[in-house]
Amino acid sequence: MKTKILIASAILVLYSCQNKDKTESKNIIKTIAEDTLSKTVAGTADVSEATPKDDKAVELIRKQLNVLLEKDLPAMTKNDRFFYYEAFDLNNDKKNEYFIGFSNSYFCGSGGCSGFILNNDGSVINRFSVTDFPILVTASVSEKFYDLVFETGGKFHLLKMKNGKYPSNPSVQEVWRGENPKESTSVLDINEKKLEKYSF
Structure with missing residues (x-):
């Protein structure tokens, strides 16, 4: 019984660590996207290095x-x-x-x-x-x-x-x-x- 509880606890800890990493990753991406959007709206984004449209x-x-x-x-x-x-x-x-x-x-x-x-x-x-x-x-x-x-x-x-x-x-x-x-x-x-x- 103790073995089952230990295994379940270990799985729960691993799962929560993985979710924390995913959440942090999503937050970083969200922060970058919001920063880029605010700079674009404000006209302060540097578009000089933007890849030109193939046209x-x-x-x-x-x-x-x-x-x-x-x-x-x-x-x-x-x-x-x-x-x-x-x-x-x-x-x-x-x-x-x-x-x-x-x-x-x-x-x-x-x-x-x-x-x-x-x-x-x-x-x-x-x-x-x-x-x-x-x-x-x-x-x-x-x-x-x-x-x-x-x-x-x-x-x-x-x-x-x-x-x-x-x-x-x-x-x-x-x-x-x-x-x-x-x-x-x-x-x-x-x-x-x-x-x-x-x-x-």
């Missing part, structure tokens, strides 16, 4: 930005060299165009931020300035491309494709009358969609 679009955009911003690169800090992008088929040709935006002091000022719209092959449709994100894609079309609505200075402006380009300065375009177009799609919603940030 042909990212590589295409990265390559093009290094060409388009060649003269700017020497003046930029490491923290300035990040972009966000979102793909959208603007002309229903089954190929996505790319909206590229920035959210740092090099590309943004009191009037808003600048960015690019690129074709699927990386060629520039246009460079834009003084805009607040997101950009709205409407259901109306000009020259086979959807019209866009940019917010700048607290007002919405309608941008239509003309001679293969959208206007580069939204603030001087026609003011959109009324509320946001209900049928529009939001792109480059950098704050709400929590878009991934890429280096270039």
Whole structure:
């Protein structure tokens, strides 16, 4: 009888030790995850070493930005060299165009931020300035491309494709009358969609 009690006690001790190790392991993992999450939300996480997403679009955009911003690169800090992008088929040709935006002091000022719209092959449709994100894609079309609505200075402006380009300065375009177009799609919603940030 004493032998059975000793064996049962030994098993109970071993089991409780194993559970303690598992609990400590879970707590360490939980602490690391919570720390990373809080730093990400606060914007203090170091994403410079993050593994880039294996994506042909990212590589295409990265390559093009290094060409388009060649003269700017020497003046930029490491923290300035990040972009966000979102793909959208603007002309229903089954190929996505790319909206590229920035959210740092090099590309943004009191009037808003600048960015690019690129074709699927990386060629520039246009460079834009003084805009607040997101950009709205409407259901109306000009020259086979959807019209866009940019917010700048607290007002919405309608941008239509003309001679293969959208206007580069939204603030001087026609003011959109009324509320946001209900049928529009939001792109480059950098704050709400929590878009991934890429280096270039």
